[in-house]
Amino acid sequence: MSTPANIDFAVSVWEVVFTPDRAGRPVAAAAPGRRTPAGRPVVPFEALADFAHAMPPDMPDYWEDGYLSFHTARGKPIERIEQVTNADELIHLVSTGEIVHPFPSHVTRYWSMSHVRFIPVPDMGTISYGLVWRRDAESDPVRALAQTVRDLGVLHF
Numbered sequence: 001m002s003t004p005a006n007i008d009f010a011v012s013v014w015e016v017v018f019t020p021d022r023a024g025r026p027v028a029a030a031a032p033g034r035r036t037p038a039g040r041p042v043v044p045f046e047a048l049a050d051f052a053h054a055m056p057p058d059m060p061d062y063w064e065d066g067y068l069s070f071h072t073a074r075g076k077p078i079e080r081i082e083q084v085t086n087a088d089e090l091i092h093l094v095s096t097g098e099i100v101h102p103f104p105s106h107v108t109r110y111w112s113m114s115h116v117r118f119i120p121v122p123d124m125g126t127i128s129y130g131l132v133w134r135r136d137a138e139s140d141p142v143r144a145l146a147q148t149v150r151d152l153g154v155l156h157f
Contacts, residue, residue, distance in 0.1 A: 046076065052081040052082075052098065054090055055080035055084070103118065
């Protein structure tokens with residue numbers, strides 16, 4: 001993956017692959033409102049193997065596996081059936097019942113949809129985020145943003 005040369009600001013990315021020991025956000029599975037596991041109060045991680053999932057195109061396996069393992073703890077494969085490149089596509093596949101997809105829990109605060117349920121997956125772990133930027137693009141505004149984030153500390157949902 002290449003970074004466009006004209007990007008000179010900090011962005012938030014999940015960092016579960018890079019620093020798994022950091023405090024992070026719990027995960028919630030998005031499921032169509034009319035289909036299992038939507039009727040459950042929580043979904044065990046093992047149950048995710050019972051449903052199809054999406055995958056990003058051209059991502060290294062370690063990165064994809066860091067977000068959603070390829071296998072459950074008991075070794076059941078977690079099948080990916082569809083490549084998606086954006087959130088609208090992902091939610092469409094969830095809402096039509098083609099896939100179930102885990103999202104960081106903060107998504108539940110911003111994507112309230114009557115036809116999609118977000119169900120906690122407490123034993124899946126958490127996802128941590130951090131700021132990244134190109135070293136040659138570091139500037140006073142980028143350093144100020146980074147300092148503000150450090151001052152605010154970890155946000156828990």
